[in-house]
Amino acid sequence: DAGVTQSPTHLIKTRGQQVTLRCSPISGHKSVSWYQQVLGQGPQFIFQYYEKEERGRGNFPDRFSARQFPNYSSELNVNALLLGDSALYLCASRRTGSLNTEAFFGQGTRLTVV
Amino acid sequence: GENVEQHPSTLSVQEGDSAVIKCTYSDSASNYFPWYKQELGKRPQLIIDIRSNVGEKKDQRIAVTLNKTAKHFSLHITETQPEDSAVYFCAASMIQGAQKLVFGQGTRLTINP
Numbered sequence: 001d002a003g004v005t006q007s008p009t010h011l012i013k014t015r016g017q018q019v020t021l022r023c024s025p026i027s028g029h030k031s032v033s034w035y036q037q038v039l040g041q042g043p044q045f046i047f048q049y050y051e052k053e054e055r056g057r058g059n060f061p062d063r064f065s066a067r068q069f070p071n072y073s074s075e076l077n078v079n080a081l082l083l084g085d086s087a088l089y090l091c092a093s094r095r096t097g098s099l100n101t102e103a104f105f106g107q108g109t110r111l112t113v114v
Numbered sequence: 115g116e117n118v119e120q121h122p123s124t125l126s127v128q129e130g131d132s133a134v135i136k137c138t139y140s141d142s143a144s145n146y147f148p149w150y151k152q153e154l155g156k157r158p159q160l161i162i163d164i165r166s167n168v169g170e171k172k173d174q175r176i177a178v179t180l181n182k183t184a185k186h187f188s189l190h191i192t193e194t195q196p197e198d199s200a201v202y203f204c205a206a207s208m209i210q211g212a213q214k215l216v217f218g219q220g221t222r223l224t225i226n227p
Contacts, residue, residue, distance in 0.1 A: 004157075033213055042120075042203045042217030043158065056214050059115075090158070094213065103148075103213070105157040 002026070004093050004106035012112045013081050021076045021109045025093030031055075032074040033103065034066055037088040049074055050096075081113045116141040118206050120218025128226050133194055135221045137204035138186040144206040147180060147187045148215070153200045161202075162189070191223075199225045 005024045013019050025032050031050040035043035045058040049068035063079045072093075078085055088110050092103040117140040127133045139147075148163035164171045164178045164187065171178050175194075180187040191198055201222050205215040 031213065033215075035215075040220070042118075042205075042220050043215070045214045045216070048213045058214065102160050102163075103215070105150075105159070107157050 004091055004104050006091050006106035006109050008109060009107065010110045012114060015081055015083060015113055017081050018077065018079045019081060019111060021089050021111070023074045023076070023091030023093075023106060025072050025074075026104055029093035029095050029104075030072050031094040031096060032068055032072065033092045034074070034076045035090040035092065036060075037090055037108070039087070043090055046076065083113050086111060086113045116144055116206055116216040118204060118216050118218040120204050120221060122221060123219065124222045124224070126224045126226060127194055129194055129196060131194055133191045133198070133223055135189045135202055135204070135223070136186060137188070137218050139206040140185065141206070142185065143208055146207045147178070148205050149178060149189050150203045150205065151200045152203065158203060194225045196225050196227060199223060
């Protein structure tokens with residue numbers, strides 16, 4: 001089985017632009033979560049989706065939005081990019097919506113805002 | 115909300131010695147505590163987790179202990195090997211509800227040959 005795949009792997013954007021990051025979960029996994037990992041820190045929770053519904057949202061501004069598609073893949077959108085949005089964006093998938101199943105992380109998308 | 119503190123931020127041990135990383139959490143409702151290993155440029159990988167109904171869990175050279183009264187949990191690695199060098203993150207969450215993992219700041223572990 002392929003693992004969690006994220007695209008693109010690297011991205012450079014200018015302040016004020018918009019970006020869309022994509023995540024494909026492991027086949028059979030219905031839950032996708034997004035995390036932001038700033039260099040030297042632990043990942044911070046942004047969103048969780050299960051069965052195409054938002055199940056949780058972290059302390060991020062409304063510039064951050066996400067959605068999950070019928071095939072359980074997901075997109076994270078960030079509008080009006082700021083320098084502080086530069087980070088590694090990680091996607092994690094689980095088979096169910098419960099923490100009773102292991103979360104598998106993708107390799108991440110490294111976003112640089114200049 | 116939940117807050118997780120992790121210590122130390124860096125740890126250097128001789129190959130074969132033991133390493134201990136400690137975390138404290140603030141929300142007494144948290145009942146799920148995973149540990150992740152992240153090698154340079156790679157994805158975080160779950161190495162062990164513990165739920166609040168047990169005080170200790172072992173998997174070969176790795177063990178985790180949990181003290182719910184004191185709200186702290188620790189990762190113990192014995193007989194360390196060079197491939198144990200990585201950044202380790204603890205996290206806390208509740209099993210029910212949103213899958214919001216709250217991570218510590220990370221510990222960079224270096225195993226010296």
